[in-house]
Amino acid sequence: MVFLTSALEKYFSFIDRIEPTVLFYGLLLCTWILAMWEHYLSYRQYRNFKHRRTVPTELADVMTDEQLEKSRLYAMEKIRFSQIHSIYDELEGTVLLLIGVLPWLWSTSGSILSKFGYHNYDTVQSIVFVVIMMSYSTIAGIPWSYYYHFVLEEKHGFNKQTRSFFIKDTIKKMLVTLVLTIPIFSLLLKIIQIGGDYFFIYAWAFMASMSLGIAIIYPNYIAPLFDRYEPLREGELRTSIEQLANKIHFPLAKIFVVEGSARSAHSNAYFYGFFKTKRIVLYDTLIKGYHVHEDKDEKSNDDDSRLPEKKLDKGCESDEVLAVLCHEFGHWSLSHNIINLSISFINLFVIFIIFALLFKRVGLYNAFGFTQTQPIIIGLLIIFQYVLSPYSAVLSLCLTVLSRRFEFQADNFALNLAHGDPLSRALKKLEMDNMTYPYSDYLFAKYHYSHPTVLERLKALKPKKQD
Numbered sequence: 397m398v399f400l401t402s403a404l405e406k407y408f409s410f411i412d413r414i415e416p417t418v419l420f421y422g423l424l425l426c427t428w429i430l431a432m433w434e435h436y437l438s439y440r441q442y443r444n445f446k447h448r449r450t451v452p453t454e455l456a457d458v459m460t461d462e463q464l465e466k467s468r469l470y471a472m473e474k475i476r477f478s479q480i481h482s483i484y485d486e487l488e489g490t491v492l493l494l495i496g497v498l499p500w501l502w503s504t505s506g507s508i509l510s511k512f513g514y515h516n517y518d519t520v521q522s523i524v525f526v527v528i529m530m531s532y533s534t535i536a537g538i539p540w541s542y543y544y545h546f547v548l549e550e551k552h553g554f555n556k557q558t559r560s561f562f563i564k565d566t567i568k569k570m571l572v573t574l575v576l577t578i579p580i581f582s583l584l585l586k587i588i589q590i591g592g593d594y595f596f597i598y599a600w601a602f603m604a605s606m607s608l609g610i611a612i613i614y615p616n617y618i619a620p621l622f623d624r625y626e627p628l629r630e631g632e633l634r635t636s637i638e639q640l641a642n643k644i645h646f647p648l649a650k651i652f653v654v655e656g657s658a659r660s661a662h663s664n665a666y667f668y669g670f671f672k673t674k675r676i677v678l679y680d681t682l683i684k685g686y687h688v689h690e691d692k693d694e695k696s697n698d699d700d701s702r703l704p705e706k707k708l709d710k711g712c713e714s715d716e717v718l719a720v721l722c723h724e725f726g727h728w729s730l731s732h733n734i735i736n737l738s739i740s741f742i743n744l745f746v747i748f749i750i751f752a753l754l755f756k757r758v759g760l761y762n763a764f765g766f767t768q769t770q771p772i773i774i775g776l777l778i779i780f781q782y783v784l785s786p787y788s789a790v791l792s793l794c795l796t797v798l799s800r801r802f803e804f805q806a807d808n809f810a811l812n813l814a815h816g817d818p819l820s821r822a823l824k825k826l827e828m829d830n831m832t833y834p835y836s837d838y839l840f841a842k843y844h845y846s847h848p849t850v851l852e853r854l855k856a857l858k859p860k861k862q863d
Contacts, residue, residue: 416762423782441840445472471833499765522773596748624655633714655688684711716822719815726809799846
């Protein structure tokens, strides 16, 4: 450990020899290079969407030319919106940095505290700084989120939210985020302040513990604040899931259905939990003809709520839902979640080592306008968001490649348990229900898609299905 930190210390010492202005524009240029690469990939994808094609052979039994065209137009509008939003965010972020918003905001946070008699309380000032930034980010994002849900998604039949639901949801998200963020950041800053030379080990252990803690409490206590859950009702599907779980020794504790249709017509399924307390969650939009029971008290207290307009021809049959879950069981059986969790912890340890080597370098703070003080929170922001951006981009690509490999393996797991045919049918139905355009630019897909395209997955399932 000492050898590693010494080697990295020498490597990063060049930062002290760079002029602050050069360092600032160098880091800013790096973020723009990464952004332009993303825009280039999106342009390739947009050009792919503009090219009209015929229905692929693999989907000919479920998709018409008209449906293909609708999915193409939907995909075009989504990527166009994404690009406009991305460009705006990049320009906004650059302008704010150039006019010195970070030093001003830090100074303003101190001024607010001084009015209440608090002076030189870096941790409290950091919390005020974070609250202001999060509040601004939430408010600035509302118009974009509103347009996405109530214009783009509404136009294509996916948005099921009401405006009051949207407003309440936004407020709840912000409050929950603040409630979680403030104590975690406060403790992290304190650990960095008093942890000594090897504070990064304690900081890593703390953040890793917090990650696990949130993963445990979120589905049980936080998620129900936003969506309605109910146990999956007795019937063929529930019995089949329990039998499959028992067959592969999956430690199933409970099966829930979440009212995803109150938000969107998109569908999903997942499981969560540690050790012998695994829980399965199915979106009601995944199950054909399923409705979460209406809460009459909640309904009467919300004048603007409405019963989701769920089409009876949407969703999957019981054997297809079971195949989707068999795919999810494959991730568990093949330890994909454990591998991903291990990678995330290793990555967290690496970036805290890098932070420990960099956060005391005055040049970094000077580059962003902090000439009189070096707040830890600013060091975290500069290093995590700007210095580590190339590393984060490379890691993201590697994890995306790994994720696609895991998806193929999970499909194969379902195939080996004789669920290949219903899984193929389910993939086709989900493609149709989510109005996903089946053709993608090769480079865009390789860089961004955490899942293989449906055509790739069907192709991988087809040969063995014929054996």
